[in-house]
Structure formats: C-alpha cells, structure tokens
Amino acid sequence: MTQEDIINLIKENVIQGRVTQDDEGLDEGMVGKPGVTELIDEALAAGIEVKDIIAKGLSAGMEIVGDKFSSGEFFIPDMLASAEAVGAAMEKLEPHLAKSGIKAKGKILIATVKGDLHDIGKNIVSILLRGAGYTVKDLGNDIEPQTIVAAVREEKPQFLGLSALLTSTMTSMQDTIEALKESGLRDGVKVIIGGAPVSEEFAKSIGADGYGSDGFQAVETVESLAAG
C-alpha cells in the first residue's frame, strides 16, 4: 500500500465513522478491515508526515462529513461517529505533534458540575471537540468546584466546559466560576456552559464567556473564542 493509499483509507474511515477494525461503519462488509486507529499506526510506521495524516486524512474526511451533514445526507449520529474516529486518531497522534512542529489546537477541560450525574451532553460535546482537533480532558460528573479549580491550575487549559441538566444544579456553575475567581485563575481560562436548563442569558448572568445550546454550537463557540 502506498502512502497515498493509507491516507485515503484514513479519510474514508473517518467518513465511515470507524474507530477500530471491529466497527461496522456505514457500508456493508467493513468489520475486520482496519479502522482509523489501526490505520494511524500503519501511517506512522510507513513514515507518513503527521501533518499530512491530519490535513489529507482526518481533516479532509471530516470536511466531507460536514458537507454531507449540511446537505442532509448525513445525520447527527454520523457526525458523532466520525468525530469519535478523528478524536481517537488525534489521541494517537498527540505524542507526535510537538516533534512534527504542529501546534495543538487547544486544550479543554470539561465537567458536569457538582450534584449532577447527567453526562450525555458533556460526552457528546467532548466527542465533537476532539473531532474538531482539540485536546479534551474529561473530569467526569458531579465535580466539586474546588476539584475543577485544581484541575485548571494543573492542566492550564484554554477552555473550561461546564454542563448541567438540572435546574437545581445549574447554580453550581456559578459557584465554580466564583471559585475560579477566588483562586485567581479566572482570567486564564474561557468558561463555556451548556445543558438543558441553561441559556445565553444565564451564561451572561453568571459571568461565563460562552454558551452552547447543543454540541455543534458548543464547538462553534469554542472556535469563535479561540479566534479572539
């Protein structure tokens, strides 16, 4: 297989949303054939430049997925499957980014706030952000403000994503932002919030930097804040 073949296969498997060889993808008969993670190993072994893997394989595939989604051919589950594949690939490539001279797109800490166990929304946002090329560190759910503060101090992310499903727990978002202020870390991180009961108005009222009404808007908000 040539380098070009491997890159094309990576692109195709991003479109198919296949993380590993066990995934079925969209077309029939894909199970057992290498998925994105196996192909990344193959690409690295074949000496393909990391920037080519990302640009010509992962990003090119994701661009096609985006077009298909816009035209109505693809649905949200397809976008998520493809984003998951890209996220898994980026995780594999992460150790190689620095030596390849590629600057990471940005680091995001994400958590469901204290008192709230609901993490579906947060998980979807994580998949989409990874798919968009960000490094995502997921702290989990029911996370105390002080635990988040400690993680921000240690990880030094550019963004912090906070999620809540309940009206009774959304106030913990404000507590977390207050805790960041008290620890002097608030200015170093952009805080984005999301979840069923919250709104743009609520985000402004608690001093958050951004709001995402769904996973896609969350990515757009991050991209927009990253661009300054």
Add this chain to the structure above:
Amino acid sequence: MARPGVVIEPYQRLKLTQVERIHRASLEILTDPGIICFNRTAAELFADHGAEVTATGREEAPTWQLKIPERLVNEAIGSCPKTVKLGARNQDNCLVLDGAEARVHFASGSEANKWLEVDVETFVSKRDPSRETELAVFREEKGTAGRLAQAARLCERLDSWDSFLRTVNIQDEDINRDNKDVNKFFVALNNTTKHVMSGLTEITKLKSVVRMARIIAGGEDEFQKNPILSFITCVVKSPLQLVDDTTQKAIEIARLGIPLVISSSPQGGSTAPIKEEGMVAQINAEILTGITLTQMVNKGAPVLYGSVPVRTRMDNLYDSYGVPEFSQYNVDCIQMARHYGLPCYSTAGVSDVAIPSIQAAVERLFSHILVTLAGAHYVHYAFGLLERTNVFCPVQAVLDDVHIDMVKRFVRQPEVSEASITDCLTQVRKVMTTSHKLYVRFVRHALRSGGITPPYPFESKGMTDETLVLARQRLEKLLSLPAPHLGQDIIDRIFKEVPGLLPRLRNL
C-alpha cells in the same frame, strides 16, 4: 407483488366465548325478528334457498319478512373466498386481503359533499401591531370531478394511502345521475394506479363501468384476475331492513364476481342498541344477511365483511366517530369477521369536528390506533374526513398519512431473534468500554433502513402552531407532481366505447 400493509398481532377485545355468544345472538336475530326485505329478487332467492319468507307489505309496496336459518348463513360463510384480491392499474399496488392474516391497509372513503381548502393568511396582533403571524383559515367548496381527480392524485403520492375510495361527491353542473358513475370511476382510475373502490349511483351503469375497467385491465380475463375496481353496497338500512335499490346492486355485482363490500352502518343508540354486545349482534346479523345473499347469487363471489358501526350523539342525534364507543364497536366487528375467516372492511380516522384541529387529531388517532391494532384488513374513512363524513380536506389527508405511518410503526411486531439479541449484547459490551457510553453510532444503519421514525415533519419551530401551514406546503408540492394518467390509446378506447363520459374530463 402486493402492497405490504402492516401485519399485526391482533388485539382481542372480546373473549372467544363472547364472540361465540354474539354470533349466536346474531343467528337468533335472523330468525326472530328476522329481516324486513324490500327487494323481490332477494326475497325469492331466500325462499328458494330454504328461508321462511312471508309477504307482509301492500301490493303497491311489497315487503317480505325473512327468517334466515343458521344453515344458510353457515353455508354462505363457508363458500365466501377467505382471501380477496383488490387489483390495481399498477399491480404492485394491489391488495391481498387474507381473512386468516391480520394485515392492515388504509383507504379513504365517504362521498363527502364538501371539500375543505386550507388557506394561509397573515394576521397582525392588535396588542402589538409589529407582530405578524401566518395562520391557516378554512374555505368550504363543493365536491367536483376536478377535486376528485386531485384527491386521487394525492392518494397516488401518499405512502400510507393504500386504496382510493371515492372521497367527494361530484356535483359539477354537467354531472347527473346518468353520467355520474362512469365519470367518477374514470376520473379516479385516470389519476391513481392504486385500487379504486366506490358505490354505484345507478345500477343501469354497472355494465359501462365494468366495460371501462376491462379496457384498462386489458380484457375480461385480465380484469377477473386483476380487479382494478370494486364496489360497496350498503344493502341494509338499520335496523334489519334489506333496501330494494342497494340489494339489487349487490345481486348484480355478485353475479359478475367483482369484489364487493357488504357494509352496514347502524347508529348505536338510535338504529341499533347502544350497548356494545347488542350493537355488534345486530350489525353482524345485517352483514351476514348481505353476505348470504351474495353467496346465494354466486357461490364464491368475493365479498368483504363491511362494518361501519357508529354511535349516536345524544345532543343532536348525529353520528359520532370521536367517542371511544365507536372504536369499541369497530374492534368487536373486526373480531367477528376474523371468527368467520373473512376479510374485514372497517372504519377509523374520522372526527366529529369540522376543521383540522386538536380535536380532530385526538379523535382520529384514537380510532386509528385501536382499529389498526384489531387487525382490520381494509380500514376505510382513514384520510381527510371531517365533520363526521361530510367534509373531505386534502390537507387533513396529508396529516393523516403521517399519523398512519406513525401508527403502523407503533403496531409493527418486534423481531426478536438469537441474532438480534446477540447484536444488541455486542453493542452493550462495546459501548461500556468507551468513555462516552453512547449508542449513537449504532443508530446509523437503522436510520437508513427506515427503521427509525423520523421527526414529525410538520413540527412548529416558533411559538405559533405551524402544522397546517407546513402540511399545506407539502400538499402543494405533491399536487404539482405529474398525474399518472392512462395512456392516450386507452383513453381513446374508453371514450369510444363507454357512453356518458364528459370530454372535458379526458385529461383532468
């Protein structure tokens, strides 16, 4: 190939012992008090076949009292075909109604005088004149041949609409009793490739209608094999009276062996007992009388058990289709038909209210779900009917198509197999190894195979109900598609050989 309909595991409202007791009650009704008959031929047929027939009327208006023995009814049930094929111009659209299988199909019905147009107008808030909103308003028109053509074209385009049963009464100025039958059948058959069913206005026009059908089907034998049209006759006027005109039509149609619905439509509380068991015992006796008649005329003539029981409204004595009793009566009748192994023509999807509305949606969905679950083979009245059955509204029919699709998805039996369980367990195990614990990636194949119900297509996005506005847009789109007209050579032949056709309807 035939239209698939939806196969269900039937809901049994009545226990078997109750079904059998009602059957016996019907047989008792057929001998005491028996049936009043206004048709001489039928009276003679019943007498010839061993029924007790007594002349009761005056010489100028003869009537007969029939006491129909159980043996005759049982023989008729035995000789009825248990599977009836309703053919279609496009044979993939034919319906195979098998009395032993609960496969449900949906058809329109009634012969409404009124056609309801939905217009969209912009309204300005009095409180806040800067606020405008688009709302549906309604306009009543009369049924015409042109509108019947539109309804048939709509039937052609809506997936849930399996068979076209004439929707509106054509009241054009140049339509009269003599030319109504040929023109209504021509317009319907020229605008849909699905099965066409209708009543007959004039028995003398049966020959012309059949001539037309044979030309379209490709000959007499072809029409026999692929009966692209069928008839409905309401032979009984409830309670328990064989009407002269419709009985004669049933006799003539049965003689030709064309599929025929023997329907009865008593009103619980006025022309039938209001109690469920009484209503069902009576309507069952009425339908069995009509079926027995057809089998005496022509053993093996294809018939459908046509039950249209309704309940009386106590505030105005109109029919009521929206009350739960309507569904109970119909579900019971479907069980009676199944007890005899006969294909059942049943009723659902009508509302008492005059416009598409919340009340309309609730009333029609109630009967749609229950009657479908009961496993009727041919559910008529299922599209567009409002104000009981006085109004046909094409926008409502567009809504009904979507709602019936949802009902079909709901009643479909799950396919639980070793392979499907293994597949699910693999998914569970795989997902539990991921950090996100989401099953979304496994949805993709089901999404593409149609296994997942799409979002409601007329969902309102803002704070105004846009359902009717969006349904109207869909209607316009569907009606802009070309009509599936017959070939010009066929039309030429029909116009040459079938008298009474109006030239202006040729390319309608």
